[in-house]
Amino acid sequence: MVLLTLLAVVTVAIVRQRSLFGVVILAGIYSFLMASVLIVLDAVDVAMTEASVGAGVSTVILLATLHLIKTTEMRSVRRHVLPLFVSAVTGAVLVWGTLVLPPFGTADAVIHKHVVPRYIADTIKETNVPNVVTAVLADYRGYDTLGETTVIFTAGIGVMLLLRGARRRGRTDREKVSP
């Protein structure tokens, strides 16, 4: 509850903040809070990813981006009533959706009855790997992880093409000016 309140406070602070540097730092704080929430929910693997990617690398890359652009957000000219309305309604619908979910940690929830018992019972026998999360990620759901790796590969190649192509053109311009 404390963590969720802090998350809300940080979110409001991000929205109200004009300096983009502050926004990046607050987003890092948000990621760390989120990682703590995930630890409370016993999802340590996800918490680790959130802390390293969300709070670590993203913050650094966002700061590097700030180096390239202006660091103050422009004040908006008019009030955004419709976007506020849409996000409030979406949020309300999502909260309403959680009301019919089974309580957290119930053993007889639908999601725990499908393949989970088989994973928990057979992982050690079938893969010699005690961490079921790793076994599911890399073995039972190997296709999904292959897809994720391909996504990372594609994203990396894409960003490099965008940023480095432009850089090379910039350099030739500069070389023309100062031979």
Add this chain to the structure above:
Amino acid sequence: MSLDLILRVGTKLILPFILLFALYVQFHGDFGPGGGFQAGVITAGMVILLAITFGLKAAQRVAPRSLVERMIPLGALIFAGTGVVGLVMGKNYLDYSVFSRDPAHGHELGIFLVEAGVLITVAGTMTALFYAFVERGR
């Protein structure tokens, strides 16, 4: 580039431990939380910290851009290639039981290879992204 002595010495002290932690996360992923993705990000984090404190040149001596950019497809190829081995040996794609006579041991080995592929791609991508952004800013 003149920076705090404390910062430099502190970074120097902490760097090997970051790498060690990344390797621990990678190889202990079978037993505890962690795996290729997290380990890759931590490895990239080490290179980024090095670049922030000692400058881009020092970081690129440790992880040259050509190496980092080759790691991106290499990891994906290791992952996909691990699947092809199963195909060649007459089983399904990504069926790791072909790696050893004991299927469970084969699965263990397959998971290890796949995680290594993920580590290489993620570490390469994250470092290459950082390099791309920083070099653009010059």
